Amino acid sequence: MVLAVPFASRDATLMGTTGQLLRRIAAVLVGRSMARVAQFVAFLLLGRMLDPSDFGWYGILTASIVLAAQIGSIGLRQAAAVWLGQGKDTPGQVVANLLTLWPVLSALSVVGVLLVAPPVGAVGLAFVIPVAMLGAMAVILMQGVLLGLGRTTAFGLTDSLMPMLLLVAVAGFALTGQASLGAVLVALAGSYLLAGGVAIVMGLRWGGLARPEPSRIVPMVRHGFAFAVNVFLILLSTRISLFLVEGLASAEAAGQFFVGQRLSDVLGEVAMAAGFVLFSDTVRAEDRAAAMRANARIAAFVLWGFTGLSIVVMLLAAPLVALTFGETYAPAVPVLQITALAIGPAAATKLIYPTLTAQGRPLIATPVILVGIAVNVALSLVLIPGFGLTGAAIALVASQVALLAGYGVVLKRRFEIPYRTSLIPSLRGDGP
Numbered sequence: 536m537v538l539a540v541p542f543a544s545r546d547a548t549l550m551g552t553t554g555q556l557l558r559r560i561a562a563v564l565v566g567r568s569m570a571r572v573a574q575f576v577a578f579l580l581l582g583r584m585l586d587p588s589d590f591g592w593y594g595i596l597t598a599s600i601v602l603a604a605q606i607g608s609i610g611l612r613q614a615a616a617v618w619l620g621q622g623k624d625t626p627g628q629v630v631a632n633l634l635t636l637w638p639v640l641s642a643l644s645v646v647g648v649l650l651v652a653p654p655v656g657a658v659g660l661a662f663v664i665p666v667a668m669l670g671a672m673a674v675i676l677m678q679g680v681l682l683g684l685g686r687t688t689a690f691g692l693t694d695s696l697m698p699m700l701l702l703v704a705v706a707g708f709a710l711t712g713q714a715s716l717g718a719v720l721v722a723l724a725g726s727y728l729l730a731g732g733v734a735i736v737m738g739l740r741w742g743g744l745a746r747p748e749p750s751r752i753v754p755m756v757r758h759g760f761a762f763a764v765n766v767f768l769i770l771l772s773t774r775i776s777l778f779l780v781e782g783l784a785s786a787e788a789a790g791q792f793f794v795g796q797r798l799s800d801v802l803g804e805v806a807m808a809a810g811f812v813l814f815s816d817t818v819r820a821e822d823r824a825a826a827m828r829a830n831a832r833i834a835a836f837v838l839w840g841f842t843g844l845s846i847v848v849m850l851l852a853a854p855l856v857a858l859t860f861g862e863t864y865a866p867a868v869p870v871l872q873i874t875a876l877a878i879g880p881a882a883a884t885k886l887i888y889p890t891l892t893a894q895g896r897p898l899i900a901t902p903v904i905l906v907g908i909a910v911n912v913a914l915s916l917v918l919i920p921g922f923g924l925t926g927a928a929i930a931l932v933a934s935q936v937a938l939l940a941g942y943g944v945v946l947k948r949r950f951e952i953p954y955r956t957s958l959i960p961s962l963r964g965d966g967p
Contacts (some may be wrong), residue, residue: 573702592786594793603647604644604675607641607643611633614762629755663720680738680741681693765888780919783916784924794870795871831946832961834886834887837879838879845879852868904938
């Protein structure tokens, strides 16, 4: 139900659009939150079962898989969504072309992960990394089909299945008391693969299957590559801190930082799912300018809503870490308290970026993302040697604030959307 208020017709239309999107995003956030609860519980159990050094290596490997899958998918998730949303190809052709590329892209991505693989021996090299990458790549590619067809519920399921499966495996380790880094990584790979299989089934169900059209692959790859670079950079902007801590300190320090950062980062990942909903809506919208204004308003709601949650996280950081991970991870408390400040800005940026890329100009945000990464790296190099984990946390927060400010500049200069639209919650229009 949309409130009837005496605004101008343009503002009333935008208010209705904003209200509808808020309700859709709320539904996605609930589903995504359930998956993140599963991920969170698995995260807690692993923190209890693995020592800080092994946990640090686990964090580095999982971050590497995510980064490699994103850059290795060469932006085909977003490109497929655009192709289908704009009717450039039939769903069956897109599915067939993506499945053709799937094993090739997976194999290329494995090479990147092997460069930073933890010391888990032949099992990691021969099984864990290739299997995990096949599953992760399948999920990413088929999500493009689901987004392009507007199947956001199915998208949410594919996004949530992997952490649910991993939780089941980790719970089994906890009950039996048998856990090692190698066993956990095998469970991780199996969870990715099963989730990838389900994603393929759903892609075939909703999109069908036609004969591959190689001539149509190159244009889609060309369109998607810019998306891949940007998504990789966005993910790197938060995960690079973990690599810097390991390089400038130790794997044990990385494990401590991983605990603090991931506890605060879970909420940001929930917002990412909502960003894909906005992307799906915008690429299929007849009036993209109106959709963009509405999405900017939603970013303002998310910014302050998640900032409110960050205050709760800061206040509960010490007992939360003590009760869940124990005194071994006491150094993670200040990391969590500081990185919690980035929850609101990070969540807002994860909604604004998909809206920008849905305009068909994915490189428009690249300079801003690079500035955010530069801020993180520069401050980390200066602060980590002197302040340790606290310095890394400060650098991460500063980079996310810089990213949000940069997006505000892009919205203002390129699309004439006032700064207040994405910063101050309101259901009204921007005014004349």
